[in-house]
Amino acid sequence: MNREWLAFVPVGLALFMVLLDVSVLNVALPRIAEDFHAKMSDLQWVLNAYTLTMVVLLVLAGRIGDMIRRDRYFLFGMGVFATGSFLCAQAWCIGSLIVFRAIQAVGGAILSGNTLAIATELFPPGKRGTVMGVNAVLVASSLALGPVIGGWITTHLGWHWVFYINVPVGIVSIILGTILLPPLGAKEKVPMDLTGTILLAIGLGSLTLGIIKGQDWGWDNQKTLSCFAVSLPYLTAFAIRELSYNYPILDLSLFRIRNFTVCVTALFITFFGISSSLFVIPYYLQGLKGLSAEDAGYWMLAIPFVNTFVAPLAGKLSDRINPKYMMCIGPLFFAWGMFNMTKISIGMGYWDFFFKLIPMGIGMGLITSPAFNVSMSSVPPAKAGMANGTIRSINTLAQAMGVAVGGVLVTQNMKRYLPGYENFVPDPGTMKVLIAISKFNPLPLIGMVEGFVDSIHYVFSVMMYLPLISSLIVFLFLRGGEHLKKAKNAGGGI
Structure with a gap:
């Protein structure tokens, strides 16, 4: 294995752990509520504290990485994340857990806001495609595998181990990072834009x-x-501040770089679609089909399984053939997968569902890894951290928006079946109870169950057009030849 790949091992491990922590905790929330006698609003803040802190700090975290030794900064972020995880496991009340989740997210922002930048420094232009593919696999796998891992840990070890498990992984990552990461010196030593940071936060x-x-x-x-x-x-x-200040935390001129802006837009639409899909599917699997969270995770394995093969290959090819081809075709596959989801029924079997998800996994792989590669290769090396933080921040915002829009579409469609239906989506557990009661044939409940099935179909039927828009944007505006020329000039082409 090359030195670059060995050095990326602790970085990839850290990224997977940070992203996994977002989805793995959902499964443990009922046990946490039971232990702390917490209200639903309290549990939401356990999740929101992490998301909000990440969004607020990602751009800043990436920018700081451009100003100091990024290898040492990575180790510091890993230490903060592992410490925050340990504190979460030691929480004595729901309030302390919320505070410790925010601390954990500080470390998560440092790690997530610099992984693409570290990959950019470790791998020269023209040889970054495969590592960007691996990065895309880690992102997709963390989202899909969270319920499986979280369900197993919560069932067999208890919810505290959802956090404890991060500690030894963090220690291993720090040790490997200390040994394997080369010195990654500061690219720019400039004053910190505190005013811009506060305004953005x-x-x-x-x-x-x-x-x-x-x-x-x-x-x-x-x-x-x-x-x-x-x-x-x-x-x-x-x-206004960033346009007029000499040392901005986010140089808005990055968005004048055509390929960067096109890729960021394509990724935003992709992550928007992913999050709306992954928000709705558990209601089908856990609520309508009555599966446990762990079993529901197994039903969704098609996405990371296919992505594991497609993303690294697509990333590698993006340095050898025009990446526009894959980035145009990928959203079409994703839209096909979303169309398949408009046909699901309560009685559907595992393999039928598995094969319906496959196009989504292919589509994610074909667009995410080339987009990561092209976007990071298009920016100046001195601003890699800034670009990394911006991409992660926008993607996190897209995920939050996807969940919100998915919820709106579900509740609006439910009003067709139940006039006056309120703006809330019952949790999968409540839906499971409704399914059981509906078997005794009370007509309103049968209508509610049918409404939920139709509402899930409705979400996918609306959201499937977004990938088509993404494909069109890439087709019209991406300069794939420009990226390919840069990659070949750097020696990465054929």
Whole structure:
């Protein structure tokens, strides 16, 4: 194995762990609620504290990585994440768990906001495609495998081990990083833009809070509207600040780089679609089919399984053939997979469902790894961390928006079956109870179950058009030949 690949081992391990922590915790929430006698709103903040902190800090974390030794910064982030995980496992009440989740997310932002930048430094232009493919596999696998791993750990070891498991993995990653990572010196030594950081934190934080809480509060609720109203002037002030300041935390001129902007847009739409899909599917598997969270995870293995083969190959090919081809075809496969989901029924078997998901896994692999590769190769090396943090922040925001829009589509469609239906989506456990009761044939409950099935179909029938828009944007605007020429000039082409 090459030195570059050995050096990327602890980085990939850290990224997988950070991303896995987002999905793995969902399964443990009922046990946490039982131990701490927590309300649903408290449990939501266990998740929201992590998401909000990540979104607010990702751009800053990436920018700092451009200013200091990135290898040491990575080790520091891993230490913070492992410490935060240990504290979460030691939490004595729901409030302390929420605070420790935010600490954990600080480390997560440092790690997630620098992994693409580290890969960019370790691998020269023209040889980054495969590692970007591996990165895409880690992202997809963490989302799909979270329920399986979380379900097993919670069932056999207890919810504390969802956090404890991060500690030895973190220690191993720190040891390997110390041994294998070469010195990654600072690319730019400039003053920190504290004003821009504060403006971005308030603007993005308010926007994200409004998105993730809008479903609970109501989209026309004063609190939701206030979040959006606060975010707009702060984000506007941030943009003005960055355009006029000599040392911006986010150099908006990055978005003048055509390939970077096209790839960021394509990734945003992709992650939006992924999150809306992965939000709805558990309601089908756990609620309508009555599976446990762990079993539901096994039903979704088609996505990471296929992606494991497709993404590295697509990434490698993106340095050898025009990446526009794969980035145009990938969304078409993803849309095909979403169309397949409009045909699911309660009585569907495992393998039928497995094969219906395969196009989604292919589509994710074909678009994400080339997009990561092209976007990071198109920016100046001195701004790799800034670009990395921006990509991760936008993707995290897209995931939050996907969940919110998926919830809106479900509740709006339910009103066709139950006039006056409120703006909430019952948890899969409640849906499971409704399914059991409906077997005794009370007509309103039968209508509700049919409504949920149709609403899931409706979400996919609406969202399947987004990948088509992504494909069109790539086709019209991506300069794949420009990336390919750069890769070949660097010696990575055939």
